[in-house]
Amino acid sequence: MSDPVTVHEIPAAGSAEVFVLHNGYVGLDGDDERVSGTVTLIVDAGSVIIVDPGMVASREALLAALESRDQRPADVTDVVFSHHHPDHTVNAALFPAARIHDHWAIYQGDRWVARDADGAMLGPSTRLLRTPGHTAEDISTVASTPDGVYVCTHAWWSAAGPVEDPLGTDQAALAASRDLLLSFADVIIPGHGAPFQPRKCA
DSSP, rough: OOOOOOOOOOSSSOOEEEEEEEEEEEEEEEEEEEEEOOEEEEEEEEEEEEEEEOSOOOHHHHHHHHHTTTTOOOOOOOOSSSSSSSGTTTGGGTTTTTTOOOOEEOOOEEEEEEEOOOOEEEEEEEEEEOOOOOSTTTTEEEEETTTEEEEOSSSSSOOOOOOOTTTOOOHHHHHHHHHHHHOOOEEEEEESSSOOOOHHOO
C-alpha cells in the first residue's frame, strides 16, 4: 500500500506566478505513439521552478516559451519530477543549474540529499505534496498565486479524465489524492493536458 496522503494548510492566495509552457497530450494527430507531458513554469520570489520537463516535440519551442516569460535555462533554480516516467523527466538537463526534486530526495551535481517531499517548500508560496496513485511515488506541486491555488499533478491525465488511471498503481490512493487536491485547488494542471478549473468540471 502507498503511504497515506498528508493534509497540509494551503494558503488560498500567495506570491507565486504560474505559466504553462507546453500543454501535454497522449496521442496526437491519430498517432498513439506521440506522448508529451505538460511542462509548467512557477516563479515565486527568488525561485524559478520547472515542473515535469519531459518529452516534447521541440526543445527549441519549449525554451522559447520559457524565454517569453523573461527566464533563461540558467535562471531555473529547481526542477520537479512528479514521478519518474520519462515523458516527464527526459529534458531535465536543459536546466543545468537547477536542483532536482522527487518524492524522496534533492539532487544537485553529485549530491543526493535524502528528504521526504511531502510539505517541502520551494518558495514562500510553493510546496510539494505526496499524492500517490499514478505511481506510489507521485508528488504534486502546489502554488498559491494572487488568483488562487494552482496544482501541477498527474492525479489527472487531462480535464477529460480518465476516471480510472489505466496505468495507476493504486486506485484507492489515487482517489484519496484527488480528494485532497480538490479540497483546495482552483486550477489543476494535469499530466497530459491543458489547465482546468475543477469546480467548473464537477
